[in-house]
Amino acid sequence: MKQLLANPVLVKEIKLRFRSLKSFTGILFYLIAMCIFVFGFIMLTTSFTGTGYFRPEESFFMFAMLTYIQLGLILFITPGLTAGAISSEREKQTLNILLTTAQTSFQIIFGKLTSSIAFLLLLVVAGLPIYSLVFLFGGVSPGQLGIIFLFFFLTMLAIGGIGIMYSTIIRKTIVAMIATYGTMIFFTAVTGFIYLVITGMNSMAAGTLASSPIAHFFASINPVVLMLTLISPGSDSFITESTKVDIPIWIGYAIFYICITILSIIIAVKKLRVNMKRTR
Amino acid sequence: MIEIKGLTKKYGSFYALNDLNLTLEEGTVFGFVGANGAGKSTTFSILATLLQPTSGDAFVNGKSVKTDAHEVRKQIGYMPDFFGVYDQLKANEYLDFYGASYGISEKEREVLIPQLLELVNLSHKRYDYVDLLSRGMKQRLCLARSLIHDPKVLILDEPASGLDPRARVEMRDILRQLKGMGKTILISSHILPELAEMCDEIGVIDGGRLIAHGSVADIQAQLAGEKQITVRLKGLLENAVNFFEEDPFVSKVEIAAEKNAITFAYRGTEEDQIDLLRKALDQSLKIISFSETETDLEDVFMEITKGVK
Numbered sequence: 001m002k003q004l005l006a007n008p009v010l011v012k013e014i015k016l017r018f019r020s021l022k023s024f025t026g027i028l029f030y031l032i033a034m035c036i037f038v039f040g041f042i043m044l045t046t047s048f049t050g051t052g053y054f055r056p057e058e059s060f061f062m063f064a065m066l067t068y069i070q071l072g073l074i075l076f077i078t079p080g081l082t083a084g085a086i087s088s089e090r091e092k093q094t095l096n097i098l099l100t101t102a103q104t105s106f107q108i109i110f111g112k113l114t115s116s117i118a119f120l121l122l123l124v125v126a127g128l129p130i131y132s133l134v135f136l137f138g139g140v141s142p143g144q145l146g147i148i149f150l151f152f153f154l155t156m157l158a159i160g161g162i163g164i165m166y167s168t169i170i171r172k173t174i175v176a177m178i179a180t181y182g183t184m185i186f187f188t189a190v191t192g193f194i195y196l197v198i199t200g201m202n203s204m205a206a207g208t209l210a211s212s213p214i215a216h217f218f219a220s221i222n223p224v225v226l227m228l229t230l231i232s233p234g235s236d237s238f239i240t241e242s243t244k245v246d247i248p249i250w251i252g253y254a255i256f257y258i259c260i261t262i263l264s265i266i267i268a269v270k271k272l273r274v275n276m277k278r279t280r
Numbered sequence: 281m282i283e284i285k286g287l288t289k290k291y292g293s294f295y296a297l298n299d300l301n302l303t304l305e306e307g308t309v310f311g312f313v314g315a316n317g318a319g320k321s322t323t324f325s326i327l328a329t330l331l332q333p334t335s336g337d338a339f340v341n342g343k344s345v346k347t348d349a350h351e352v353r354k355q356i357g358y359m360p361d362f363f364g365v366y367d368q369l370k371a372n373e374y375l376d377f378y379g380a381s382y383g384i385s386e387k388e389r390e391v392l393i394p395q396l397l398e399l400v401n402l403s404h405k406r407y408d409y410v411d412l413l414s415r416g417m418k419q420r421l422c423l424a425r426s427l428i429h430d431p432k433v434l435i436l437d438e439p440a441s442g443l444d445p446r447a448r449v450e451m452r453d454i455l456r457q458l459k460g461m462g463k464t465i466l467i468s469s470h471i472l473p474e475l476a477e478m479c480d481e482i483g484v485i486d487g488g489r490l491i492a493h494g495s496v497a498d499i500q501a502q503l504a505g506e507k508q509i510t511v512r513l514k515g516l517l518e519n520a521v522n523f524f525e526e527d528p529f530v531s532k533v534e535i536a537a538e539k540n541a542i543t544f545a546y547r548g549t550e551e552d553q554i555d556l557l558r559k560a561l562d563q564s565l566k567i568i569s570f571s572e573t574e575t576d577l578e579d580v581f582m583e584i585t586k587g588v589k
Binding site: 006008012019093096097103104273275 | 328330331349350353360362363365366368369377378380425
């Protein structure tokens with residue numbers, strides 16, 4: 001593990017990232033936006049109700065909103081951080097030199113991915129003090145928050161892996177970024193739409209709901225649906241009822257995104273030195 | 281040290297390299313001469329394990345670039361013709377990153393980096409950001425980078441390209457030092473006379489084929505043994521022309537009237553040349569000077585590649 005973390009690409013990337021003013025201003029604006037939302041929400045709630053109280057249900061609502069903001073942040077920023085990881089090296093003409101060093105393809109890809117994930121983790125952790133306000137007013141357990149953060153981490157890894165994969169196989173950063181954002185839109189919006197269409201057609205065709213593993217699969221891989229079931233565990237039953245498949249959403253989500261992460265990393269590693277593959 | 285066997289690289293039906301064979305002994309400085317697109321960079325990219333050949337193989341210290349690329353990388357230092365640098369990274373950090381990439385320990389790097397910066401005359405720029413250095417400094421830093429793991433072989437693709445005359449001289453001096461260290465160096469350049477000065481051997485490549493290979497003297501001898509001779513005279517040039525045209529070893533006689541001189545190609549030996557001069561003096565030709573014109577490597581290159589497709 002120590003050897004993995006002493007990865008030269010990881011060390012260099014972290015050094016460069018934290019030397020850039022952009023990174024700090026990014027964190028600053030993110031925290032400012034979160035503060036405006038949280039304090040604005042508390043202020044509005046207490047002044048509108050006229051009671052001066054902030055009830056646990058309201059705290060829970062704030063927690064749900066914060067979670068979706070964090071999820072949006074991860075879905076929006078991760079492609080930007082990872083989709084240029086390799087292609088920008090290619091564009092800056094630094095990749096050839098890097099590829100002639102003794103580093104393996106896995107070391108290079110691992111260094112690039114972990115440096116991006118490390119920055120995202122910093123962003124999420126920097127927002128924790130604002131999250132802690134939720135505990136101040138009650139309504140949410142620390143365990144629930146832990147599980148949500150675990151799934152945030154998995155989502156980051158998966159999107160990061162996809163971004164790095166596109167960055168490796170596509171020469172231009174801009175195209176790699178579009179491809180990564182496109183994939184994100186598919187996972188967050190299109191899967192939800194497909195789930196609704198399939199369950200809708202099922203109920204219309206049969207009158208009574210038939211079992212639909214495909215609809216369940218599409219619901220399982222949707223991060224927005226997963227967060228809903230994690231924030232309010234009861235909503236899981238709605239998916240189970242509509243698809244007639246009694247498997248918790250999070251299991252499908254975890255399996256799918258772990259597989260996506262591994263597959264993306266394998267493709268990226270294989271394609272990094274693509275010119276060294278035999279050609280005919 | 282380096283053995284290239286039947287190396288071929290095809291893109292569709294186009295041959296970037298066609299059956300290249302070359303063997304270089306340890307410590308040789310080999311100059312690769314060729315026009316743009318001749319196949320120099322393709323050869324270097326294959327040796328640097330960046331490109332897989334279509335057929336054939338190349339070996340660095342007995343390790344195949346096809347099957348043992350990881351081992352080859354440890355033995356070569358590669359400097360591409362075009363390269364970029366990272367923003368926000370200082371010169372010593374740049375070298376430190378690549379040192380770590382070759383698995384050199386932090387302690388060793390601390391000793392090594394100042395020495396390398398000293399070698400390329402960049403000690404005073406140690407804490408400067410790499411992207412702010414001049415082109416010549418970046419080239420020297422890249423050379424230092426390619427030396428960080430003490431490779432046995434250096435592959436330098438046009439290291440002096442785009443440099444001003446001073447930077448070129450500095451680069452040449454560094455390469456001389458490296459030659460003195462016993463490194464096997466492969467260098468390509470368009471500044472051909474510079475190669476002649478530094479290289480033990482040169483190879484001329486054109487259309488993906490190695491069309492000449494040997495010492496600089498050998499390559500020059502491939503010019504069909506012709507020398508270019510210039511004779512400056514006082515008096516009638518026509519008489520001199522008639523006289524020299526009669527000699528069996530003389531051809532292509534031309535008058536350079538503005539210089540009061542004639543030039544011709546000569547194929548005879550040195551003894552024949554002495555005889556020719558003696559006979560010319562016996563003919564009462566008023567000769568001011570009789571001299572061989574130096575044939576530089578550019579002339580050699582132009583001559584050898586003439587008509588090659």
